[in-house]
Amino acid sequence: MAVIKPFRAVRPVPELAGKVAALPYDVMSSEEAREMVKDNPYSFLHVDKAEITLDRDVDLYDLRVYEKARDNLQGMIDSGVLAEEERPCLYIYRQVMNGRAQTGIVACASIDDYLNNIIKKHELTRADKEMDRTRHVDYCDANTGPIFLTYKFQTEINEIVADWTGKEPVYDIHSDDGIDHIVWVIDDETAINSLMALFEQVECLYIADGHHRSASAVRVGQKRRQAKPDYTGEEEFNHFLSVIFPDQDLYIMDYNRVIKDLHGLSAEDFMAKVAECFSINKHEGLGAFKPLHKHSFGMYMGGQWYELEAKEGSYDANDPVARLDVSIIQNNILKPILGIEDPRIDKRIDFVGGIRGLNELEKRVDEGMQVAFSMYPTTIQDLMDIADAGQVMPPKSTWFEPKLRSGLFVHKLS
Numbered sequence: 001m002a003v004i005k006p007f008r009a010v011r012p013v014p015e016l017a018g019k020v021a022a023l024p025y026d027v028m029s030s031e032e033a034r035e036m037v038k039d040n041p042y043s044f045l046h047v048d049k050a051e052i053t054l055d056r057d058v059d060l061y062d063l064r065v066y067e068k069a070r071d072n073l074q075g076m077i078d079s080g081v082l083a084e085e086e087r088p089c090l091y092i093y094r095q096v097m098n099g100r101a102q103t104g105i106v107a108c109a110s111i112d113d114y115l116n117n118i119i120k121k122h123e124l125t126r127a128d129k130e131m132d133r134t135r136h137v138d139y140c141d142a143n144t145g146p147i148f149l150t151y152k153f154q155t156e157i158n159e160i161v162a163d164w165t166g167k168e169p170v171y172d173i174h175s176d177d178g179i180d181h182i183v184w185v186i187d188d189e190t191a192i193n194s195l196m197a198l199f200e201q202v203e204c205l206y207i208a209d210g211h212h213r214s215a216s217a218v219r220v221g222q223k224r225r226q227a228k229p230d231y232t233g234e235e236e237f238n239h240f241l242s243v244i245f246p247d248q249d250l251y252i253m254d255y256n257r258v259i260k261d262l263h264g265l266s267a268e269d270f271m272a273k274v275a276e277c278f279s280i281n282k283h284e285g286l287g288a289f290k291p292l293h294k295h296s297f298g299m300y301m302g303g304q305w306y307e308l309e310a311k312e313g314s315y316d317a318n319d320p321v322a323r324l325d326v327s328i329i330q331n332n333i334l335k336p337i338l339g340i341e342d343p344r345i346d347k348r349i350d351f352v353g354g355i356r357g358l359n360e361l362e363k364r365v366d367e368g369m370q371v372a373f374s375m376y377p378t379t380i381q382d383l384m385d386i387a388d389a390g391q392v393m394p395p396k397s398t399w400f401e402p403k404l405r406s407g408l409f410v411h412k413l414s
Helices: 014-020 030-037 063-078 111-115 127-140 155-164 189-199 211-227 267-274 325-334 359-366 380-388
Strands: 010-012 082-084 090-097 100-110 147-151 171-174 180-186 205-209 239-246 255-259 278-282 296-301 304-310 349-353 371-374
Touching (some): 014 171, 063 127, 090 189, 100 155, 155 189, 349 359
Antiparallel strands (some): 255 371, 278 304, 296 304
């Protein structure tokens, strides 16, 4: 059973919600964030990337950054930009991108569900990033960014959501990138109790995006438990902020690869090695090649696109990780041919989210990188299969769009 809990959200006053809502902290650099907020003192990036309000020579992990995040959050509350809900509620958060909607329930999830694997993971976390967000949550005494969770579609939950989305929303924001963000408040106790009971029938939840944030929230909760050994489990620090979407609503984009060099090989020798595990055809005069099915790949090199098709025997079809396209390209090209052992830390590889288009791959190669690969997107079913098997995906396997906005909901821990 999955536990969800209503909470008293700290959220923007309606007239400022559009200015407060910000992209997640980890999808832009500090310099990009400084540029984004230069004409917007209300942006939640002042909290989630508080280094942008400090001198540029301050280290990202300096304690002053976390202190500034805490102070900026409190300043937004004190000035009336953010206000706390009078009583615990659930919320509905709908995003619409290019006419396609995804609609989730904003609630608090249980750190015990995370620890007991009712909330399932599919990625490893990095210690430095986990420590960063742990300090951020601890100093702010709040979850400032929601965890992106998913569950297998349930008709009864969908019916309640459909009923509430027929009402007047509290926010209806059209962001600069063309995405609509619409929010409803579920303040009816009967509806809240019904949703809580229905989620108790959901076998498990899956982290779609936000492994570092969820791990950090759990670490802070455990720390607070140690400091309060007589905790009851009802304290806010036992739960973390999440948006929970049905699986059928979600959209994963391709997550493409670009590599700086051919590891000392000539173009001819590289192609010959690739041909051992892939059939190769020139994609003549048709522009960039976007794969239309699994185990098909585009390759751009020397101003030319090629279609690659994985040969039989190049992967284990019974292994949910090995049969992923990101694994096939890693295990047959990136590691054995190009010498990229660990793509998480190798400086010779970069990753390009599908939202930027295949033209970005061409641009990067034409400007000096040597080869790029366009990928078929990992599916939600792939993600669930791997999480159910207790395995982890290779790094940079999924790129979800649209991104959840931070600042629309804050969950205070005390």
